[in-house]
Amino acid sequence: DAGVIQSPRHEVTEMGQEVTLRCKPISGHNSLFWYRQTMMRGLELLIYFNNNVPIDDSGMPEDRFSAKMPNASFSTLKIQPSEPRDSAVYFCASTLGQNNEQFFGPGTRLTVL
Amino acid sequence: AQSVTQPDIHITVSEGASLELRCNYSYGATPYLFWYVQSPGQGLQLLLKYFSGDTLVQGIKGFEAEFKRSQSSFNLRKPSVHWSDAAEYFCAVGPPGFQKLVFGTGTRLLVSP
Numbered sequence: 205d206a207g208v209i210q211s212p213r214h215e216v217t218e219m220g221q222e223v224t225l226r227c228k229p230i231s232g233h234n235s236l237f238w239y240r241q242t243m244m245r246g247l248e249l250l251i252y253f254n255n256n257v258p259i260d261d262s263g264m265p266e267d268r269f270s271a272k273m274p275n276a277s278f279s280t281l282k283i284q285p286s287e288p289r290d291s292a293v294y295f296c297a298s299t300l301g302q303n304n305e306q307f308f309g310p311g312t313r314l315t316v317l
Numbered sequence: 318a319q320s321v322t323q324p325d326i327h328i329t330v331s332e333g334a335s336l337e338l339r340c341n342y343s344y345g346a347t348p349y350l351f352w353y354v355q356s357p358g359q360g361l362q363l364l365l366k367y368f369s370g371d372t373l374v375q376g377i378k379g380f381e382a383e384f385k386r387s388q389s390s391f392n393l394r395k396p397s398v399h400w401s402d403a404a405e406y407f408c409a410v411g412p413p414g415f416q417k418l419v420f421g422t423g424t425r426l427l428v429s430p
Contacts, residue, residue: 208360235416247361247407247420260417295360302416308353308360 206230208309210296216315222284225312228277229298237306238271238281239295247295253279286316319344321410323421330398331429338393338424340408350391351409351418352382361407367391368413378402403428 209228217223229236237252251261256273264271268287273279283290293313297306320343330336342348349368353361365376372384382393391408405425411418 237416246422249417249419252417254416297361299416305363305366306361306416306418308362310358310360 208296208298208307210294210309210312212312213310214313214315216317217286218317219287220285221316222282223286223290223314223316225281225294225296225314227279227281227296227309229279229296230300230307231277233298233300233307234276235299235301236273236279237297237299238279239297240292241295241311242292250281283314286314288316290314291316319348319410319412319419321408321419321421323406323408323424325424326422327425327427329427329429332400333397336393336395336398336402336426338406338408338426340391340393340421341389342391342408342410343389344410344412346413347386348410348412350382350384351411352376352380352391352393353407353409353420354378355405355407355423357404364393364406398426398428400428400430402426 211226235254238250241247250263251271253273271281293311295311297308299306322341351366352364355361364380365374367374367384374382380395384391405423407423408421409418
């Protein structure tokens with residue numbers, strides 16, 4: 205099993221640019237989560253999907269952030285326009301069913317200059 | 318609202334010594350409880366989880382945790398720490414039947430020779 209796959213692993217961009225983070229969940233998992241980790245705020249849930257449908261996006265910081273899950277094997281998190289305060293590590297996680305283990309990807313380290 | 322408190326930001330333990338990491342939660346009923354570990358540059362890995370039943374839970378890598386309802390605690394323990402245990406440890410809580418987890422701020426474990 206390849207585990208949760210995230211790309212890119214590192215992204216450096218300039219303020220104002222669009223950033224797209226990608227995630228491939230574990231095959232067969234039906235829930236997908238996007239988290240952001242910073243030193244100041246720790247690990248925050250941004251949004252999660254069940255069966256490709258967004259269930260709770262209350263953690264999305266503002267309209268500059270958007271997430272999609274067009275099918276069961278792919279999700280994107282987009283930031284447009286990006287700002288320096290968006291610099292963080294973004295994790296994707298997936299799980300099967302309720303209350304089971306969330307499997308985390310290796311994360312994407314985003315730096316916005 | 319549910320919350321998780323990990324009162325220790327950093328802990329240093331000598332190799333071979335015992336370890337206890339503290340976790341207190343706030344929730345109106347018995348939640349689902351988790352401990353995750355994050356090695357540098359990696360995603361989070363589940364160590365153990367508690368849903369119901371025996372309050373002493375065994376996990377991977379020789380870790381265990383005890384759920385104490387009266388103290389709203391779910392402390393993580395290991396009888397003998399190895400240098401490879403140096404990492405950041407996160408406690409998380411989620412209500413039964415629901416997938417959204419709330420994570421604590423983490424405890425960074427340092428292991429001295």
